[in-house]
Amino acid sequence: MPATVVIGGQWGDEGKGRIVDLIARDASVIARYSAGNNAGHTIINEQGVFALHIVPAGILYPDKTCIVGNGVAVDPAVLLDEIATLEARGVSTERLLISDRAHVVMPYHPIIDQLDEQLRGAAAVGTTGRGIGPCFADKVARLGIRMGDLVDPRAFHERLSFVLPYKNAVLTRLYDAEPLPFDEVYATYSEYASRLAPRVTDTSVVAREALARGESILLEGAQGALLDLDGGTYDYVTSSVPSSTSAGAAIGMGIGPADITKVLGVYKAYMTRVGNGPMPTELLDEDGQILRIQGPRPEIGTTTGRPRRTGWFDAVASSYSAQLNSVSAIAITRLDVLDPFASIKVCTHYKIDGKIVSTPPASLGAFNRAEPEYEELPGWQADSTGARRFEDLPPNAQRYVKRLGELIGRPIEIVSVGPEREQVIMVDHAI
Numbered sequence: 001m002p003a004t005v006v007i008g009g010q011w012g013d014e015g016k017g018r019i020v021d022l023i024a025r026d027a028s029v030i031a032r033y034s035a036g037n038n039a040g041h042t043i044i045n046e047q048g049v050f051a052l053h054i055v056p057a058g059i060l061y062p063d064k065t066c067i068v069g070n071g072v073a074v075d076p077a078v079l080l081d082e083i084a085t086l087e088a089r090g091v092s093t094e095r096l097l098i099s100d101r102a103h104v105v106m107p108y109h110p111i112i113d114q115l116d117e118q119l120r121g122a123a124a125v126g127t128t129g130r131g132i133g134p135c136f137a138d139k140v141a142r143l144g145i146r147m148g149d150l151v152d153p154r155a156f157h158e159r160l161s162f163v164l165p166y167k168n169a170v171l172t173r174l175y176d177a178e179p180l181p182f183d184e185v186y187a188t189y190s191e192y193a194s195r196l197a198p199r200v201t202d203t204s205v206v207a208r209e210a211l212a213r214g215e216s217i218l219l220e221g222a223q224g225a226l227l228d229l230d231g232g233t234y235d236y237v238t239s240s241v242p243s244s245t246s247a248g249a250a251i252g253m254g255i256g257p258a259d260i261t262k263v264l265g266v267y268k269a270y271m272t273r274v275g276n277g278p279m280p281t282e283l284l285d286e287d288g289q290i291l292r293i294q295g296p297r298p299e300i301g302t303t304t305g306r307p308r309r310t311g312w313f314d315a316v317a318s319s320y321s322a323q324l325n326s327v328s329a330i331a332i333t334r335l336d337v338l339d340p341f342a343s344i345k346v347c348t349h350y351k352i353d354g355k356i357v358s359t360p361p362a363s364l365g366a367f368n369r370a371e372p373e374y375e376e377l378p379g380w381q382a383d384s385t386g387a388r389r390f391e392d393l394p395p396n397a398q399r400y401v402k403r404l405g406e407l408i409g410r411p412i413e414i415v416s417v418g419p420e421r422e423q424v425i426m427v428d429h430a431i
């Protein structure tokens with residue numbers, strides 16, 4: 001049986017966790033394949049509100065195997081904390097496995113992340129400061145420490161003896177910062193290792209065996225396509241290797257690309273972004289503020305608590321991300337946030353230096369100069385949160401959703417009208 005990938009089609013926080021929670025019941029394995037605790041996925045169900053950063057959303061089902069795949073950057077302290085919090089709330093983490101090839105976020109990574117941001121000054125990316133970029137940079141530079149090394153005391157000692165002096169030289173000579181003491185780092189991380197060791201295994205074998213048994217795997221994307229190193233608004237992007245697009249999912253899980261037969265693209269009914277970088281439809285006016293505060297879950301970052309930048313739906317960026325990810329079907333989330341508007345704009349093209357453009361430019365300068373060309377749709381000014389069938393939505397909300405589907409160019413399968421598990425429309429016919 002196949003693997004399905006759930007990806008974010010915008011700049012992250014589209015509601016991927018909420019959608020994975022919804023469809024996880026049909027899968028036997030749920031896995032994260034990229035990023036680290038720069039991600040924050042919120043799930044609300046009868047057990048309460050959960051903000052997950054490394055653990056896949058499937059953990060809230062008692063019968064699912066959950067995998068932190070080889071493409072994830074694992075901060076062991078954060079993961080242990082997340083496990084402890086879940087257990088304290090009565091959620092069993094017994095079936096949580098961690099790839100022996102996943103890279104470890106070491107204590108110098110957040111330090112370097114924050115120092116790099118300071119050095120960039122006005123060009124700061126606005127990272128989450130969790131050390132994820134520097135961890136992936138070390139992966140690529142062949143200076144990483146993997147979970148398999150961490151849980152083997154001799155291998156860890158050997159690896160840290162090589163890597164830490166190197167990183168301390170970088171800390172002291174490049175950044176004028178304090179070096180980290182070997183014995184302290186070794187002792188602290190050895191203690192983390194002993195607690196995580198029973199979960200560390202070759203998770204790609206677990207995934208491939210599940211596929212061979214005819215079971216379904218759900219691959220939970222992090223971030224969004226517009227934050228991708230290659231496809232996104234470089235250099236205001238995240239540094240995940242492999243990419244958090246669907247193309248990275250097979251690599252980050254250790255399965256083959258042909259095992260993936262479905263890509264569900266999650267899109268908010270408008271745009272948000274945390275951190276810096278281009279956002280052509282950003283609203284700095286009262287409408288932007290309404291998008292930020294409307295409804296039960298205001299636009300506040302799950303990981304850093306920063307207010308999210310908000311703007312009208314950008315169909316240029318969103319149709320591009322659908323193509324980039326081979327999106328086969330769409331989930332639209334947070335439609336209810338648009339309930340109060342009398343009229344709603346959708347950006348169909350950019351105008352850059354007087355020219356009409358229908359795909360995002362590579363150049364940051366051009367992206368920053370992109371002016372949105374809007375079409376205006378009537379709002380519905382009615383409560384959409386009670387709709388459970390597409391036909392229950394106010395007629396103008398139906399029109400709006402259909403128009404997003406046309407502009408993205410893919411069929412709509414799910415419309416979310418609230419953060420809770422049952423506040424959703426499963427669209428079972430062409431709309």
Ligand code: GDP
Binds near residue numbers: 008018297337
């Ligand atoms: P993720 O990173 O893509 O998993 O998204 P986040 O969890 O960071 O942010 C999405 C936010 O929107 C969370 O607070 C969710 O609880 C909330 N949410 C998800 N779907 C809906 C929806 O349809 N309506 C509303 N009002 N909130 C939603």
Ligand code: IMO
Binds near residue numbers: 014039126274
């Ligand atoms: P989820 O999975 C929103 C953003 C950061 C910053 C940029 C680089 O919850 O959708 P990083 O710390 O990754 O080096 O920061 O990327 N960013 C996210 N924004 N949602 C996320 O994840 C994000 N992960 C990274 O805000 O702009």
Ligand code: MG
Binds near residue numbers: 012013042
């Ligand atoms: Mg998030």
